[in-house]
Amino acid sequence: MFRFLVTRISSSLFALLIITVIVFLLSHLSGSPVDALLPDDATQEQIDSFVREWGLDQPLWQQYLTFLVNAVQGNFGTSLKWPGEDAMGFVLDRMPATLKLGGLAILISVVIALPLGIAAAVYRGSAVDHGAQMFALLGQSMPNFWLGIILIWVFSVWLGWLPTSGMGTFAHAILPAVAIAWFQVSALARLTRSAMLEVLDAEYIKLARVKGVSEGMVVWKHALRNAAVVPLTYFGILAASILTGSVVIETVYSWPGMGWVALEAIRGRDFPVVQAVIIAYAVVYMLSNLFVDLLYVVVDPRIRRG
Amino acid sequence: MRDIQGEPLLKVTDLTVEISTKAGSFFPVNGHNFSVHAGETLGIVGESGSGKSMTAMSLVRLLPKHAAHIRSGSITLNGRELLGLSESExxxxxxxxxxxxxxxxxxxxNPAFTVGEQISEALRLHNPGPRRTLRERAIDALRKVKVAAPEHRIDAYPCELSGGMRQRAVGAIAISCQPKIIIADEPTTSLDVTVQAQYLRLLRELQEETxxxxxxITHDFGIVANLCQRVVVMYYGRIVESGPVDRIFANPAHPYTEALIAAVPKLRGQKGRLRTIEGQPPAxxxxxxxCPFAPRCEYAESRCFKELPPTVNADSDGEHTASCWRVVGR
Incomplete structure (x- = not known):
C-alpha cells in the first residue's frame, strides 16, 4: 500500500512538471511578451532594457529553469491587468469561492446520483428506472451555459425565488451549483446503475441472500461495496472537472472565482495570472485524483494488500 | 446404516415452478415429489437445464424475482410449511x-470482505453474541472444514486463497449456524479432481459429526454413487426416477438413468469409446x-410420443419409482 501511494504521488509530481513545461512553452509560442507588454511606440532602448530585465536574452532552457525555480516558490510575477497584485496570490484569493461552489456541486451530484443509480438498478425496468434514465438523458443533453440561463429565467425571473447572480448568501450558490451538477448527476447515476446491475447478478450476492441477509444489506453492503469502484473512478474526473471546469458557469452567474479570473486574465493577456491559474487548476486536479486513489485503498482490499 | 425411517426432515410435494414469458409459461420444476431425512444424503442428478438449480433455489424461495415463481406445491421442513412463511420469517x-x-x-x-467477516455475518444474523466470540466461532467453523491455520486465514480476503480453500470457506459459512440441511449445488464442478475428492470426504465427515x-445436486453419477443414499433423476423439469442409489445402479428402471450410468467412465473393465446419449434434451x-425423453430413447414406442407416462413403483416396497411406460407395463 505504501508503494502504491509513493508511485501515485511521484507520478502526480512528474505530471505537474510536464505541465510547467507546457505552460512555459505556450506562453512563449503565443508571441513575444515584448509585443504584449510594451506599448506599440516603445523605443529600442526601452525594449532592450525590458528584455534584459525579464531575462529574455538568455537561452530558453535557462529561462525555463528560472521560471521553475520561481514557480516552486509560488512566485509567478505580478499581474499586468491588476497592477501590484501578486499573480498566484490573486488566484489563491479567488480559490475559496470556486471551492465553495464546486464543493456544493459535488455534494449535490453524489447525494442525488448514488441513490438514483442504485434504485434504478435494484428496480430495473420499473417506473423508477425509466424516470432516472429520463432525468439522466435531460442532464446530458443540455449544455450547462444554456441550463444556467434557463434556471435563471425560471427560478429568478419567473418565480423570483433565487437571486440571478453574484456571490453572497447560500441562496446565491444554489442555481450555479445545480447547473454544474446536473450533467454530472446524469453521468454518475448511469455509471452507478450499470455497475450495480453487474454486481447484483454475481454469485456472492446470491450467497449473501442464501445466508439470510436482508435485501437492504445485500444492496447497500454487499453489492455497493463492490460496485463502488466504478462510480469512484468517475468521481475523480467529476470532482476535478467541477473544480476546474466552472469557467462557463462562473461567467454566467458572475461568480467571482478562479474561472472568472482565468477568463479575465486571458482577455487582458495577463500572462503571469494565466500561468498561475493553470498551475493552480493542475494542482487541484491532481489532488482530487490522489484523493480518489486513497479512497480506492479503503474500498478495495486487493489494492490495500497488493 | 443411518435411520431413515419416520418423518422426513424436508418434504417436497407436487412442487411446480413457473416461468411466465410473453411466449407463454413453462415449468422448469414440474410436479416434484421427494423427501430428505435427517442424516441422509439425497442426490439430484440431471443435465444442465434440467431444472436442478431451480429446484434448489425454490427450496430457499430465492427464485429470480419477476422471472420465476412457485406456482403450486408444498415444502415442509420438520413439518413446518415454508411456502406460507413471510419474507422475514x-x-x-x-x-x-x-x-x-x-x-x-x-x-x-464477496471479494470486498474477509473470510472471517463473511462467516461471522451469518453467525451474527442467526445466533448473535459478543464480537470476540463471533470471531472465535468463525475460526471454529474454518477449523471444522479443515482449513490450516484458521486464525490467520480468517483475516484473508478471498483473492488470497486457492480455489479449494475458497470452497472450504463457503462450506464454513454453510455449517457455521449448524443447519439441519445443506443444499450443495454442484459444489465440486469447478475444482480439480483431487481437491474434489477431498471436498467430498470432508462433506461426509461433517455429516457424520453433525x-x-x-x-x-450434480450431473455426475459417479459422485452420487460415492456420496448419496438416495437419488432423484431429473429430465426436462421432471423427476423421471428416484430411489435408493444401490438399487438404481444395479437396476435402473428409466432408460435415461440407464444411459447416464453407462456414461460414467470406469477405471477397470470395458474399453473403447465412452458411451454418450445421442441428441439434445428439449429446450x-x-x-x-x-415422454420428453422419447426422441432420444432407444426403447421408445409410439405410445411414448403421445402420452406422458405416470410415475409408478418400480419395486414392490414403493421405495423406487420411475416414470416410464416400460415400467408401467411390467
Whole structure:
C-alpha cells in the first residue's frame, strides 16, 4: 500500500512538471511578451532594457529553469491587468469561492446520483428506472451555459425565488451549483446503475441472500461495496472537472472565482495570472485524483494488500 | 446404516415452478415429489437445464424475482410449511436451518470482505453474541472444514486463497449456524479432481459429526454413487426416477438413468469409446407431448410420443419409482 501511494504521488509530481513545461512553452509560442507588454511606440532602448530585465536574452532552457525555480516558490510575477497584485496570490484569493461552489456541486451530484443509480438498478425496468434514465438523458443533453440561463429565467425571473447572480448568501450558490451538477448527476447515476446491475447478478450476492441477509444489506453492503469502484473512478474526473471546469458557469452567474479570473486574465493577456491559474487548476486536479486513489485503498482490499 | 425411517426432515410435494414469458409459461420444476431425512444424503442428478438449480433455489424461495415463481406445491421442513412463511420469517430459515453451497468458489465469496467477516455475518444474523466470540466461532467453523491455520486465514480476503480453500470457506459459512440441511449445488464442478475428492470426504465427515442432511445436486453419477443414499433423476423439469442409489445402479428402471450410468467412465473393465446419449434434451420453452425423453430413447414406442407416462413403483416396497411406460407395463 505504501508503494502504491509513493508511485501515485511521484507520478502526480512528474505530471505537474510536464505541465510547467507546457505552460512555459505556450506562453512563449503565443508571441513575444515584448509585443504584449510594451506599448506599440516603445523605443529600442526601452525594449532592450525590458528584455534584459525579464531575462529574455538568455537561452530558453535557462529561462525555463528560472521560471521553475520561481514557480516552486509560488512566485509567478505580478499581474499586468491588476497592477501590484501578486499573480498566484490573486488566484489563491479567488480559490475559496470556486471551492465553495464546486464543493456544493459535488455534494449535490453524489447525494442525488448514488441513490438514483442504485434504485434504478435494484428496480430495473420499473417506473423508477425509466424516470432516472429520463432525468439522466435531460442532464446530458443540455449544455450547462444554456441550463444556467434557463434556471435563471425560471427560478429568478419567473418565480423570483433565487437571486440571478453574484456571490453572497447560500441562496446565491444554489442555481450555479445545480447547473454544474446536473450533467454530472446524469453521468454518475448511469455509471452507478450499470455497475450495480453487474454486481447484483454475481454469485456472492446470491450467497449473501442464501445466508439470510436482508435485501437492504445485500444492496447497500454487499453489492455497493463492490460496485463502488466504478462510480469512484468517475468521481475523480467529476470532482476535478467541477473544480476546474466552472469557467462557463462562473461567467454566467458572475461568480467571482478562479474561472472568472482565468477568463479575465486571458482577455487582458495577463500572462503571469494565466500561468498561475493553470498551475493552480493542475494542482487541484491532481489532488482530487490522489484523493480518489486513497479512497480506492479503503474500498478495495486487493489494492490495500497488493 | 443411518435411520431413515419416520418423518422426513424436508418434504417436497407436487412442487411446480413457473416461468411466465410473453411466449407463454413453462415449468422448469414440474410436479416434484421427494423427501430428505435427517442424516441422509439425497442426490439430484440431471443435465444442465434440467431444472436442478431451480429446484434448489425454490427450496430457499430465492427464485429470480419477476422471472420465476412457485406456482403450486408444498415444502415442509420438520413439518413446518415454508411456502406460507413471510419474507422475514423465511430469512431466518435461510442460513440457519437450510444452508447452501454454491457452484463456483471463485465467485461465490464477496471479494470486498474477509473470510472471517463473511462467516461471522451469518453467525451474527442467526445466533448473535459478543464480537470476540463471533470471531472465535468463525475460526471454529474454518477449523471444522479443515482449513490450516484458521486464525490467520480468517483475516484473508478471498483473492488470497486457492480455489479449494475458497470452497472450504463457503462450506464454513454453510455449517457455521449448524443447519439441519445443506443444499450443495454442484459444489465440486469447478475444482480439480483431487481437491474434489477431498471436498467430498470432508462433506461426509461433517455429516457424520453433525447429523445434518445433504441435498447434493450434480450431473455426475459417479459422485452420487460415492456420496448419496438416495437419488432423484431429473429430465426436462421432471423427476423421471428416484430411489435408493444401490438399487438404481444395479437396476435402473428409466432408460435415461440407464444411459447416464453407462456414461460414467470406469477405471477397470470395458474399453473403447465412452458411451454418450445421442441428441439434445428439449429446450425449456419447447412444448413436449408424451415422454420428453422419447426422441432420444432407444426403447421408445409410439405410445411414448403421445402420452406422458405416470410415475409408478418400480419395486414392490414403493421405495423406487420411475416414470416410464416400460415400467408401467411390467
Amino acid at each position: 423465511m430469512r431466518k430459515v435461510r442460513g440457519s436451518e437450510i444452508a447452501m453451497i454454491l457452484q463456483d468458489p471463485q465467485t461465490s465469496l 447429523g445434518m442432511a445433504i441435498l447434493f 425449456p420453452t419447447d412444448v413436449v407431448e408424451g
